[in-house]
Amino acid sequence: MDSINSTDYSLNSPSVRNSTLFQEPVRIIVASVLFMSFLIGLITNGFYLWILKFKMKMTVNTLLFFHLILSFFMSALTLPFVATTYLQNYHWSFGTLMCKVVNSTLSLGMFTSVFFLSTISIDRYLLVLHPVWSQLHRTPRGASIIILGVWISAVALSMPYLLFRVTHENNDGTVTCKNNYAVFSNGESEKMETLSQRIHLACFIGRFLAGFLLPFFVITFCYERISNKVKKRGRHTSNKPFRVMVTAIISFFVCWMPYHIYQGLTVTRNQSLFLQLSLILTLITTSFNSLFSPTLYLFTGENFKKVFKKSILALFESTFSEDSSAERTQNLSLEVYI
Template identity: 45%
Template sequence: MTILLRNISNASVPTSPSPEMMSFMNLVLGIFILVSLLVGTVSNGLFLWVMWVKMKRTVNTLWFSHLIFTYLLFCTFLPFFAIYSFFGFHWVFGTVACKLIISLFSLTMFTTVFLLTVISLDRYLLICHPFWSQHHRTIPQAQRFVAGVWLCSLVLSVPYMAFQETRAMESGRTKCASNFAFSSDWDKPEAQALRHRVHVALFVVRFLLAFLLPFLIIMSCHCRMVWEMKKRRLARNRKPFWVLVAAVASFFICWIPYHLYHGSTTHWESFRTTRQALRVAMAVGECFNFCFTPILYLFIGEKFQQVFKTSILALLKRGFMDIPIIPMDNVNVNEAGHQSCSISSLELKISCGNNRPSP
């Protein structure tokens, strides 16, 4: 009876999706990637052009211009992933493309999270240590930090250039995979053991440096900023603050499936259905973060109807301007209901008129 019930259970609950279902999922995923390519290229390219050509160069625009450049760089290799999905995850571009594309993908991932961390730290120093920021927060200094971010990301991406190879599978497909053992015999027990150890080590390093530690730093900065604003009764332009919150939240929410998927490849070999679902969620999250998040910059902190009445340049200027931190006690409201102030303190040195949106 026990054997019969077990057989009935195994027959009624499939262990993996059918080939027809997988083909449909691959088709839908490939179409979504192509749509993301179109949206991401247009939006990121337009935003980058506006920030580099139309807007005044400031520390804040420098941070976000490089952040959006990483988004645009990600879009350049989306066609490869779309074709990879259409072919049922059969890699047809060769070993060199496999190494190059995965390395560039790693470069954009590390650069994005490092830039978000630097932006959060910069915002923290601007609010909590204004004296220090006034003397050290300069464009040349910010450029050095940006160069350091790209250099660190490049160093962390080099191992993927070495490890990535193409592997011929028994089904006749070719897979772009990591050969952590540098062995041509993929099924050799010694090579599999070494490959597993190196894989786990790299996963832990990537999870710590590209997710957990930046998340803790960013959350600490934001909590301290909110506490400082309430303590000192500081007013702020809300749009730049919410643009940063949207960028950070989008990154961490969209990249959770990525780390769960790669964590599953180290220990959850038996859960094929879970891994396949995580792979789809990972691709959707990555595309949304790099291609659709910049569109949120226009809508965040704005009334929906106002977005369509205001130029993109004005919306981006309000979103990426350096935040003027103003004590609430010094903020007056004029007859029209707009805030106005005049401050000559050593700490802030801000002089502002009516807070009207740019035309």
């Protein structure tokens, strides 16, 4: 069993616990950051969800952004468990079920975040390059079907982390919550080790492709085509929508890149200082992603000097609502709405 667990590092693996980077002062600082991110993220994201759900008209935009922020809200809910594990010297005290639930929820939040960012980018692309089709088919009902598809896809991709995540009691009495990719195998130790490595590599490749690389190309393609279309028309429109989406994209990829680097290092069984640094950076950036990204969407959607002159509701309306006036409808091919 120990040989199987050694194929995947975790937050409380021996290589991490014995590192000078993870002594008590560092653990307390990281745990404090995680707890703070949880409290602020819970309040702010919860407030944003309430505004979008009950104070704004249901449109394609508000539906997409509601579920995007919901994914951030879910990710924030996992932070206290990770923070508590740090404070307890990397001992997992929540049982096997919560070990599976917390890690699969974090994975689900990651997939839904990037999928909804990709969906919003495609929606903007269709609005600009295919305005007539968008006028006929872009409806809240159609968006709801797509949203359901996103959630189903994200749940399916998160299933491996629900199945393979287990708890293991170490020799020193601490309990580890980590991946056991050969958990369903019965056979010789060497064959189980080989199978575990192959499944680990397959999971990493699938997660990296579906959760990072492919969405990056989709988003880049959509906004490159949008930018070219607007420039060809020679129309100088407001760059507010671009600021909002560029901020959303940058915040996501900057926050999740350390995570994929860390996961790639675990596949190679790297035990260097870089692995430990990437783990610390991963914990901080993923917690900040769920905390600051929704707020960034709001404050990049308006001139910062005007933010304090508007009510919160007015700021939401300006950022997320859709103007259905005849003039705007005629210019769908030139405008990018948020």
